[in-house]
Amino acid sequence: MSSQLIEAVLNSSERTNLRQFASQLRTSEKQYLLRNEILTVFNDYCQTHDISEQFIRQSHLGKLVSCIQEIIVDKESLCLVIRPRIAHEEAYRLLEDMTIVPMSVSDLLDLRDRLVNRYHPNEGDVFEIDMDPFYDYSPAIRDSKNIGKGVAYLNRYLSSKLFQDPRQWQEELFDFLRLHRYNGYQLLINERIQTQRQLSDRVKQALTFVSDRPKDEPYPDFRFDLQALGFEAGWGNTADRVRETLEMLDQLIDSPDHQVLEAFVSRIPMIFRVVLVSPHGWFGQEGVLGRPDTGGQVVYILDQVKSLEQQLRDELILAGLDSLAVHPKVIVLTRLIPNADGTLCHQRLEKIYGTTDSWILRVPFRDINPTITENWISRFEIWPYLETFAIDAERELRAEFGHVPDLIIGNYSDGNLVAFLLARRMKVTQCNIAHALEKSKYLFSNLYWQDIEHQYHFSLQFTADLIAMNAASFIISSTYQEIVGTPDSIGQYESYKSFTMPDLYHVVSGIELFSPKFNVVPPGVNESIYFPYYNKDERLEGDRQRLEELLFTLEDPAQVYGHLEDTSKPPLFSMARLDRIKNLTGLAQAYGQSKDLQERCNLILVAGKLRTEDSTDHEEISEIEKLYQIIHEYDLHGKVRWLGVRLAKTDSGEIYRIIGDRRGVFVQPALFEAFGLTILEAMVSGLPTFATRFGGPLEIIQDKTNGFYINPTLPEEVAQIVITFFDQCQQDANYWQKISQAAIERVYSTYTWKIHTTRLLSLAKIYGFWNYVSHENREDMMRYIESLFYLLYKPRAQALLEQHRQR
Known part of the structure; x- marks a missing residue:
């Protein structure tokens, strides 16, 4: 698309306008122009040459300029970084004779390095990070409008593949249903059902049985009859609820449908224990809101936890598991701060108000340097302590749950990195929530990272982001544009697609934006606190x-x-x-x-x-x-x-x-x-x-x-x-x-939080299901990600730790 637009300009009378505009850019004082600056220069050019508003809006050149995100003025040429549509970027070199030459991502990153005098070709190539090959075997969304609707696409894609072989599909479903237990107690189907064919027969028998019973008859009243047929708890709390769930299963066995599959998997009792990770501190219910690095994130997570516990409780009741003393437990994992400044941040466990079994669990950083670790540490300085924190936190979480969690949700860059480390160690589904990525907030923060490294340590943060977002089973964003922006602006995740950290590494492909791991699930408000003024x-x-x-x-x-x-x-x-x-x-x-x-x-x-x-x-x-x-x-x-x-x-x-x-x-x-x-x-x-x-x-x-x-x-x-x-x-x-x-x-x-947590749990179950039945081998990607952690992240974290020791 971009090349066609450029050719249209060059093969028309607008070629002269492009030459004049390029000349004006070369005479400007700036070497690096971003979109707003480019539009300003173009408007100035049009005014100087008495060019009409209609030309700006309708000409090929006007359309081309509106798509340009960056221009780098480089000796005898201009580098044009063009974004013809959302989630697509192309780069071209425009020479003085109006020749246009495509640029590779590597060439563009080299040019950006040269712009800040950080290009050293005689010293060898810079390390390149490329995640593209690891997404080759995964399904990818084609239309950018569907980015952020990952689970819907994944369901349709994998269902169509799996349903093509009915025998394989039925065996996969049967094996998946046999997996589920709670504290050693078998759920859903027991040993009386040994094969997928037997499952199909017994489902029909069970449907006949429950259809003859009163709709609101409680599950405990007919529990033993279902057990005799091979069905354990988890299908429903009443005869009517059990019938609905079994009818979904019956339809999936005989004539599968991706929408029925999503509804059915969302009912399976798979999640009982959830961890939300927010390490950087000042996480509490009193005296911490508004302190640096907390505020909105603390409010978000506490509201999310309350709704999450309630949603888990409601789902387990509907599944008929409350009669078996099955109850959810939610833990917010953060750091313990010995010098808590009058707050409860030095307390290991704190019950979350308004919940039955949800807690803030605080794990201290190892006492490597007490003058640092006994006090609050900024989110920009926290990186050296996260690996050992994850190791210690795993032990504490196992003790609190008596088991591994079923779902780990990371928050912000540090929480997502810890979520990756924990999920990798415990083989648990990992969900990332970023809220805000610093890379988008600080202009040119990657290009000039060395100048501000002493203050922000972005080399660690951006590396942690790359590791966590690629490792995650699924990613929740609050909005579509958080992922891929708007037609006029790049999204937060999109900014990780390709970028340079001069003298450190080049990211040729940092994240696959069309991956179905992305889902838009906006948060809600606490309706007991925020409600209309007229109430x-x-x-x-x-x-x-x-x-x-x-x-x-x-x-x-x-x-x-x-x-x-x-x-x-x-x-x-x-x-x-x-x-x-x-x-x-x-x-x-x-x-x-x-x-x-x-x-x-x-x-x-x-x-x-x-x-x-x-x-x-x-x-x-x-x-x-x-x-x-x-x-x-x-x-x-x-x-x-x-x-x-x-x-x-x-x-x-x-x-x-x-x-x-x-x-x-x-x-x-x-x-x-x-x-x-x-x-x-x-x-x-x-x-x-x-x-x-x-x-x-x-x-x-x-x-x-x-x-x-x-x-x-x-x-x-x-x-x-x-x-x-x-x-x-x-x-x-x-x-x-x-x-x-x-x-x-x-x-x-x-x-509302009800909408949010219902969708969150549904996503966690569906991704868990597809990870099981697709047999997708992610080990090669995970090994590559671990290499980035140990070869890039960890040495820089240890260097920062040495700086802390010298304070």
């Missing part, structure tokens, strides 16, 4: 009064900076960490630059800390200083309240509702947001929500229907979009309510 009966009057005072009138320099001259104005509200990506200072600047916006509303920020001396995080310190500077520069005194507090989750829920009481709005101005839980929290509370167009919010919000998109890099535009909303509210008394109600309905229809 008065569920709100506590004492909390409302206390928090209203905190938001609007409390004078306490330890908690609040600024006062409001006119508290009757609707609040423009935001709540996030004070770091560069969250961009609260950008929102303050947009507010400060707009007198019209200041006249319409007050700005209220809940942003962690007020004083630089209370923080050890360099980004947070910088943003604190910047926020004070903006308030003073634009004289926002009397219009801004900055709350430097850590809020309990219940308080944050009530604060959203108080903003709703006053017909306020929520703004999420992040420069990039992988998903955006605060967006869901605000929307389900009933707040009209304005959120960044860079990342997950594009899939949560439907613009101007249940919320609004903003470009946080354009402060004037941000202000104008909010002003237009408030103007519309003045013209239409029902407009605020209309957007509010649409936001609430959007969350309840799509973003």
Whole structure:
């Protein structure tokens, strides 16, 4: 597609325009231009040469430029990195005589190295990582629109192959059903059924038996009759539920269908013990939210655990296993921090509130260097301790479960690496959830990694990401664009497809984006904490009064900076960490630059800390200083309240509702947001929500229907979009309510934890089933991944450990 577009330009009168545009690029000061810069230069070129808007939109050259992601100016040529469609990238060299030459991935990576003076051809080739050969034997999705729907594709693909040989299919299914046990107790079928043919006959006998019984008759009342036929517990808790499940099995034996197969496998009791891994610390239920490296991830996992345990419990009850004292257990694995700073992070076991048998299990890092390991360690510094942590954690998990877990879910880069190590050792299904990958958040972080290695250690993090994402049985993303972006922007996982770490390695192919391991399963909100502002009966009057005072009138320099001259104005509200990506200072600047916006509303920020001396995080310190500077520069005194507090989750829920009481709005101005839980929290509370167009919010919000998109890099535009909303509210008394109600309905229809955990467990079962029946030998891939761990990751982790020892 790209080559055809280039040829169309070169074989037309537009060839002259391309030559002129290329000349303008060569005379620019920049050697490396990204998409927005390329579009700006092209627009400047068109204005200079009096070229029409129609040409920009409809010409071959205009279409070509719109597809270019990068341009590297290299002596006598230009390198054009073109993304003609989602998940596809091509590179070409445009010579001065307008000759176009395709570039290989290796050539492109060499050029990027040369750009930063890190290309050393006389010293030999750089190490290349290529995962492509290990995906050759796996099915691959063809249409990029279906990326993120991996399990649906896998079901159709493998079912069609397996169902072609009925005898093989029936034997595979029979063998799989015989596998399942709980604490040594046989489930589903017993030794009275010895062959797949016998299974088919007995299913029909059992169907006749249960069909004659009352629909709601409890399983224990006819348990022994089913046992005599060869069926153990696990088919259902009532006669009707057992009949439904057996009918699915009967259909699969006689006339298999991939949709019935998915429904049937989702009912099989396969998962009883689940581990969620989040090592980097400050993981607790009190006193940790909002600390560096925690916040959203802790909230996400705790909410997920509660829903996960409930879903497991509901499924086991429906399977008829509660009568046999079969109960789920969920453990969040994190690190124990001896110097816990007043939190419970030094406590080995902590029961998770609102659960029956879910726990936070904290395992300490080995006491290699007490001045480091007895304290909190940043997620950027944690890498030397993860391998031994995984070894120690395996022992602790086996002790807690009395068994190996059935599913391990990693979270973030460090958690996914530990999940890989544990799953490899215990031969368990591994699920990855990344939330946000740092590589996408920090521009050119791989290209200039050596310049920032002392601060971020991205050589370790990006290597860990490559290892974990390829090793995972399946990967859950919150949005489609988290995987492959949009037509205009590259996705988080897509950024790992090919890249260079100069002087370290080249990634020729880091991940197969069309692999069916990717599935979009968005998170939900905790509906007991975040609910619409008009649900008065569920709100506590004492909390409302206390928090209203905190938001609007409390004078306490330890908690609040600024006062409001006119508290009757609707609040423009935001709540996030004070770091560069969250961009609260950008929102303050947009507010400060707009007198019209200041006249319409007050700005209220809940942003962690007020004083630089209370923080050890360099980004947070910088943003604190910047926020004070903006308030003073634009004289926002009397219009801004900055709350430097850590809020309990219940308080944050009530604060959203108080903003709703006053017909306020929520703004999420992040420069990039992988998903955006605060967006869901605000929307389900009933707040009209304005959120960044860079990342997950594009899939949560439907613009101007249940919320609004903003470009946080354009402060004037941000202000104008909010002003237009408030103007519309003045013209239409029902407009605020209309957007509010649409936001609430959007969350309840799509973003609940019930939906999330139902899908998560279904995926875990289906991938477990297909891993068994497909007999796919992944050992070659796993050995290659282990080589990356021991030859690349581990030596660098040990080098960082030596640095820690010298502190």
